[in-house]
Amino acid sequence: MEEIKNTAPFEPKIVAFVCNWCTYAGADLAGTARLHYPSNVRIVRFPCTGRIDFMLLLKAFSGGADGIIVSGCHPNDCHYTSGNFHARRRWVVFRDLLNFVGIDVRRVRFSWVSAAEGAKWAELVDETVRLIRELGPYTEYKRAAAYMEEHDHAE
Amino acid sequence: MQNKMSEYASLLLREGKVDLVIGYEAGSESGTTRPFIACSAEDAARLVFEPARCVHNLAVYLYKKELVSGKKVAVTATIPVAESICRLAVEHQLDSLSPLVLTCGEEGSVRQWESPYSELAEFVAAHTSPSSSTAEEQLARLEAMSREERWRFWTDALSPCVKCYACRAACPLCYCTRCIVEVNRPQWIEPWPVPLANVEWQINRVMHMAGRCTGCGACARACPLSLPINLLTLHLQRAVKKAFPDDGKGGNVLSTFRPNDEDTFIR
Numbered sequence: 001m002e003e004i005k006n007t008a009p010f011e012p013k014i015v016a017f018v019c020n021w022c023t024y025a026g027a028d029l030a031g032t033a034r035l036h037y038p039s040n041v042r043i044v045r046f047p048c049t050g051r052i053d054f055m056l057l058l059k060a061f062s063g064g065a066d067g068i069i070v071s072g073c074h075p076n077d078c079h080y081t082s083g084n085f086h087a088r089r090r091w092v093v094f095r096d097l098l099n100f101v102g103i104d105v106r107r108v109r110f111s112w113v114s115a116a117e118g119a120k121w122a123e124l125v126d127e128t129v130r131l132i133r134e135l136g137p138y139t140e141y142k143r144a145a146a147y148m149e150e151h152d153h154a155e
Numbered sequence: 156m157q158n159k160m161s162e163y164a165s166l167l168l169r170e171g172k173v174d175l176v177i178g179y180e181a182g183s184e185s186g187t188t189r190p191f192i193a194c195s196a197e198d199a200a201r202l203v204f205e206p207a208r209c210v211h212n213l214a215v216y217l218y219k220k221e222l223v224s225g226k227k228v229a230v231t232a233t234i235p236v237a238e239s240i241c242r243l244a245v246e247h248q249l250d251s252l253s254p255l256v257l258t259c260g261e262e263g264s265v266r267q268w269e270s271p272y273s274e275l276a277e278f279v280a281a282h283t284s285p286s287s288s289t290a291e292e293q294l295a296r297l298e299a300m301s302r303e304e305r306w307r308f309w310t311d312a313l314s315p316c317v318k319c320y321a322c323r324a325a326c327p328l329c330y331c332t333r334c335i336v337e338v339n340r341p342q343w344i345e346p347w348p349v350p351l352a353n354v355e356w357q358i359n360r361v362m363h364m365a366g367r368c369t370g371c372g373a374c375a376r377a378c379p380l381s382l383p384i385n386l387l388t389l390h391l392q393r394a395v396k397k398a399f400p401d402d403g404k405g406g407n408v409l410s411t412f413r414p415n416d417e418d419t420f421i422r
Binding site: 055056058059074075076082085086088089090091092093094095096097098099100101102103104109110112113124140141144145 | 216295297298301303304305306307308309310330335341343346350351354355357358359361362365366387390394396399400408410412413414416417418420421422
């Protein structure tokens with residue numbers, strides 16, 4: 001059987017978890033300002049970075065994401081006063097654990113993007129897409145996720 | 156030492172100061188012990204207490220409502236058990252129960268601790284022993300590996316896991332009445348035992364232990380496949396201590412913050 005080769009260049013899938021009050025508005029500003037940035041990013045809006053459970057990040061990876069952006073209000077700018085401070089602590093610990101388990105932490109990017117920083121958002125996405133393009137698809141994780149198909153119990 | 160503890164427990168039960176003493180009795184194999192709940196002075200004669208042989212973490216029974224609800228409870232505590240009890244108290248899990256905690260000093264006398272357990276915490280801090288050298292060696296070996304090697308190590312090491320959740324059941328700090336693996340909308344972690352879901356379950360379990368785990372090792376001891384899951388908690392315990400050295404004594408490191416927390420990784 002002739003094998004059909006996929007010759008299209010690798011297009012990274014990036015999932016961005018952003019807070020409603022700063023980064024989402026920042027991304028909106030990038031749009032209204034007609035800034036160009038890669039379309040590889042899928043934005044998921046949350047009330048606050050404090051709401052972004054670490055399980056969501058794992059879920060994104062197992063769902064096929066090659067990279068993740070987590071972004072919210074700058075310190076002291078949180079709509080709920082301290083949500084981003086709590087989130088920051090969580091990410092310090094979570095990054096360390098991910099690295100210990102062997103998950104590539106370069107693929108998870110954290111940022112503060114305010115509602116006025118449309119340009120920073122465009123840059124962030126641009127940089128992330130470039131980085132993930134360099135790193136290639138996250139096959140390690142996908143291979144582990146595809147275990148069920150590979151080890152079909154047909155034998 | 157052994158007799159003193161059982162005498163003390165028997166006295167407490169006879170005088171009606173407590174209804175239950177959670178302790179240890181001799182196990183079916185010689186040299187082992189298993190958890191035992193003494194309900195009467197006669198029962199108390201079966202209690203044994205030798206810290207070297209009493210490895211189960213009894214703190215896990217203190218929030219089993221079917222066992223302790225409405226009862227006055229005492230628990231015989233080795234240092235790791237006492238440490239878990241202090242942690243449970245900090246997290247307000249023992250507010251209504253306030254169990255009597257019985258420990259043994261070097262001289263063999265029984266000491267009784269009551270709520271609030273601040274003095275017990277001092278006693279524990281003075282008696283904590285360092286983690287086992289084999290665990291330390293394994294941890295050092297893992298930390299020296301490259302990231303890719305670690306990923307291979309963990310996906311391999313956890314692939315035999317059958318998701319029995321014994322690690323969860325044995326842990327005194329895993330006390331949620333509804334765990335996220337029992338929730339299926341959304342299905343956070345695939346329920347069948349496959350390597351990725353096994354790794355995800357451990358990440359989830361350990362992450363919920365961040366800054367709380369006392370390092371008693373009950374999770375790894377309960378594992379029927381002897382998976383090295385205590386290395387995950389041990390590593391995270393270290394990482395938390397390094398990142399937030401002065402926090403967490405009166406609460407949870409993740410439910411507080413400092414304005415100057417590390418942010419070098421945030422763009």
